[in-house]
Amino acid sequence: MPGELAALVSLLDDDSPTVLAAVTQRLRELADEAAPALRDLAEQGSPKVRGRAREVLANLERREGFSRLARLAETPGPDLEEGAMLLASIHDPAVDPFALRLKLDRLAEGAARTIGDAPQGRPRIERFLKSLHQQEGFQGDEEAFYAFQNNFLDSVLERRRGIPITLILVYMLVGRRIGV
Known part of the structure; x- marks a missing residue:
């Protein structure tokens, strides 16, 4: 796991709303790169970290779903x-x-x-x-x-x-x- 990603993942345990908001935002930006580490944490981290990792993953999945829906809507005769x-x-x-x-x-x-x-x-x-x-x-x-x-x-x-x-x-x- 690259240094930045490791640092971000470790900060999911932080109680500061400001830190957590910044970490969450950056993990969303790193979506594809961050997803495997987040999946691991969602299963193996502390209860607080598991919940936060699942939250970020759910957000990433929703964003991907909306992107797929937008691409589908742009096709001629969407299914x-x-x-x-x-x-x-x-x-x-x-x-x-x-x-x-x-x-x-x-x-x-x-x-x-x-x-x-x-x-x-x-x-x-x-x-x-x-x-x-x-x-x-x-x-x-x-x-x-x-x-x-x-x-x-x-x-x-x-x-x-x-x-x-x-x-x-x-x-x-x-x-x-x-x-x-």
Whole structure:
């Protein structure tokens, strides 16, 4: 570990708000270089240092997520699913995009079974909506409409509750998988 990084890491234990703010800022600037040392500290340091290292790492991960989201938004025809996954992972770095895609795939399999051989148009759409609303239980969150969790794909898939825009997102992502 280079000298500056070693010194910065050792100062994560400092109780001075001024020192801690300066150290945190510099570690953010050294993002890629600092991340391995911060990961080690997040697992092996004193409780105070572990917490501070995790805080800096979480901030770095959010910044990287926002950068990826900005790059995605600049592409022609950005991938809606990828954007929703990025937003969820910015909110919760533990979000597993593979697991979310698997949930969407399983919902699509169930919807395809419900749709069966329904003709195109209204009958097909009605069966699709029945699958997600009645059989899978997706609906508006009437108890906590303004809850933060209603904004993120992972939470809506888990709870089967959301606000109209995230419910539409789920319906679109599932529908695309089966041509609805």
